[in-house]
Amino acid sequence: MDLKETTIAKIDQLVPRYPNKRSAALPLCHLIQEDIGYLSNESIEWIANRLDLEPINISEIVTFYPMLRTKAPGRYQVRVCRTLSCALAGAYKTCKQFEDAFDCEVGSTSPDGLVTLEYVECHADCGNAPVVMIGEKEYTGVKEDVTRDLIDKIKNKTIEIG
Numbered sequence: 001m002d003l004k005e006t007t008i009a010k011i012d013q014l015v016p017r018y019p020n021k022r023s024a025a026l027p028l029c030h031l032i033q034e035d036i037g038y039l040s041n042e043s044i045e046w047i048a049n050r051l052d053l054e055p056i057n058i059s060e061i062v063t064f065y066p067m068l069r070t071k072a073p074g075r076y077q078v079r080v081c082r083t084l085s086c087a088l089a090g091a092y093k094t095c096k097q098f099e100d101a102f103d104c105e106v107g108s109t110s111p112d113g114l115v116t117l118e119y120v121e122c123h124a125d126c127g128n129a130p131v132v133m134i135g136e137k138e139y140t141g142v143k144e145d146v147t148r149d150l151i152d153k154i155k156n157k158t159i160e161i162g
């Protein structure tokens, strides 16, 4: 598996901090997903090996937590906040616009691999709802017109992702 040197350094620092290596499993999953975008079978085996566990121990974690992915994400990750303020401000409508524009349901990746669409919970910017994250960049006030503009930028690959 091809991990960045910085990821390996972080893992090497992190593992000894836990008296019980097993406790490092979730943080390792996050680090590897951050690096390569998802957790493949190879990654799961790698983590298990690194922590002297069985792959099933890691698979259980990966399948339990919805924020961990087992498939490669699209080029752009679009995450729509659906907590109360955003929901009241129209987040579900915003999400539907993304679904229609990219022909993918929330929780999946568009057939062209351009977008992975997900819901997230409150980003603590409720006063500017609806809030959408694209990559690491937060977009606020994402109502119909703004959504249309974001969709165009994603399709043209000119969107800022932080």
Ligand code: FES
Residues within 6 Å of the ligand: 081, 082, 083, 084, 085, 086, 087, 121, 122, 123, 124, 125, 126, 129, 131
């Ligand atoms: S409810 Fe969406 S940012 Fe708080």
